[in-house]
Amino acid sequence: MATLAEVLARETREGDLYDTLPDGRLRCVACGHCCPLPEGAIGVCKVRFNEGGRLRVPWGYVGGVQCDPIEKKPFFHAHPGALAYSFGMLGCDLHCAYCQNWVTSQAIRDPAAVAAPLRMSPERLVQEALAQRARVVVSTYNEPLITSEWAVAVFKEARAAGLSTAFVSNGNGTPQVLEYLRPWVDLYKVDLKSFDARHYRELGGRIEPILDTIRRLHALDIWVEIVTLLIPGFNDSRDELSRLSSFVASVSPDIPWHVTAFHGDYKMTDPENTTADMLLTAADIGRASGLRYVYAGNLPGEVGGLEDTRCSGCGALLVGRYGYHIREYHVTSDGRCPSCGASVPGRWSDRFDGQIASRPFIPGTRRFTIFSSQ
Numbered sequence: 409m410a411t412l413a414e415v416l417a418r419e420t421r422e423g424d425l426y427d428t429l430p431d432g433r434l435r436c437v438a439c440g441h442c443c444p445l446p447e448g449a450i451g452v453c454k455v456r457f458n459e460g461g462r463l464r465v466p467w468g469y470v471g472g473v474q475c476d477p478i479e480k481k482p483f484f485h486a487h488p489g490a491l492a493y494s495f496g497m498l499g500c501d502l503h504c505a506y507c508q509n510w511v512t513s514q515a516i517r518d519p520a521a522v523a524a525p526l527r528m529s530p531e532r533l534v535q536e537a538l539a540q541r542a543r544v545v546v547s548t549y550n551e552p553l554i555t556s557e558w559a560v561a562v563f564k565e566a567r568a569a570g571l572s573t574a575f576v577s578n579g580n581g582t583p584q585v586l587e588y589l590r591p592w593v594d595l596y597k598v599d600l601k602s603f604d605a606r607h608y609r610e611l612g613g614r615i616e617p618i619l620d621t622i623r624r625l626h627a628l629d630i631w632v633e634i635v636t637l638l639i640p641g642f643n644d645s646r647d648e649l650s651r652l653s654s655f656v657a658s659v660s661p662d663i664p665w666h667v668t669a670f671h672g673d674y675k676m677t678d679p680e681n682t683t684a685d686m687l688l689t690a691a692d693i694g695r696a697s698g699l700r701y702v703y704a705g706n707l708p709g710e711v712g713g714l715e716d717t718r719c720s721g722c723g724a725l726l727v728g729r730y731g732y733h734i735r736e737y738h739v740t741s742d743g744r745c746p747s748c749g750a751s752v753p754g755r756w757s758d759r760f761d762g763q764i765a766s767r768p769f770i771p772g773t774r775r776f777t778i779f780s781s782q
């Protein structure tokens with residue numbers, strides 16, 4: 409019986425994101441690890457490998473698809489109420505002990521994570537997104553940077569169909585992959601997991617490429633929102649949150665920062681769950697650092713007004729939320745506050761057509777072919 413890794417190794421094509429080094433090794437530049445790969449070697453992500461002097465990369469399948477309210481990604485300043493047709497492949501370049509998508513992200517690294525890939529084409533994915541009335545197509549669930557070639561193929565189809573596109577990513581990018589993505593990605597969520605280099609090493613990465621990615625995304629005019637999962641005892645010290653939010657504000661005070669509540673998952677079940685008071689304290693720190701749009705997530709109804717968007721000029725309510733549900737919407741058709749006329753940073757639809765779904769759901773996967781690992 410073939411292993412999952414062997415099955416996935418067949419579902420590949422030559423990638424675009426690599427160079428050949430003078431000694432004949434390949435250097436993959438899809439993520440910040442920049443793995444040097446001799447003949448036959450596989451990258452840290454376990455899905456890109458050197459075969460015969462060419463880099464093979466994942467192609468032609470998804471690890472899962474789901475329709476999510478865009479608020480779940482979370483994007484709060486991009487097409488509120490829209491349906492985000494979300495797909496993922498398999499594998500990740502980090503190995504966070506608290507990963508909430510570990511079944512797909514750690515599918516090859518961890519034998520307990522069993523995720524069946526579904527054979528797929530970009531055309532079918534986009535047809536399905538349109539059939540579901542999605543507004544945005546999102547690469548998520550695993551780390552999309554390591555499968556960027558496939559994401560771009562899907563996004564080209566999505567753009568041709570009039571849809572917007574998004575990455576939900578750990579941000580461990582390179583200048584090369586961001587240039588590669590720039591023409592095709594409209595929205596980009598970065599998980600800024602910590603502001604401590606030691607913590608990032610524990611997760612299997614380095615903080616520098618992530619901070620560089622955030623700066624570059626903003627400079628490239630891709631809409632960026634930042635999420636920090638607040639884990640008691642890991643990243644919730646006042647000093648760390650102050651440095652982290654000050655960094656985001658230094659890139660732009662208009663970047664939304666979401667602090668979200670942790671609950672025990674995967675291999676990290678020891679820390680207590682994050683409380684609403686912890687989120688409120690973190691949000692205060694973010695605002696004191698100069699951020700204009702700070703949100704508290706994962707505890708609907710417990711965080712006062714920290715689920716809502718208010719005008720940074722006059723304080724008027726622009727978007728009222730409860731969890732993923734849009735309660736009120738007042739942004740004008742040209743993306744302004746109706747009370748004072750201030751421009752609201754983000755990507756706004758011409759009009760709010762109501763919310764298509766306030767809960768995630770799985771579209772009709774029975775029409776897709778499930779691989780056999782035998």
Ligand code: SF4
Pocket residue numbers: 436437438439440441442443450451452453454455456457501553554
């Ligand atoms: S995507 Fe990252 S981890 Fe995977 S081979 Fe490329 S550089 Fe290495």
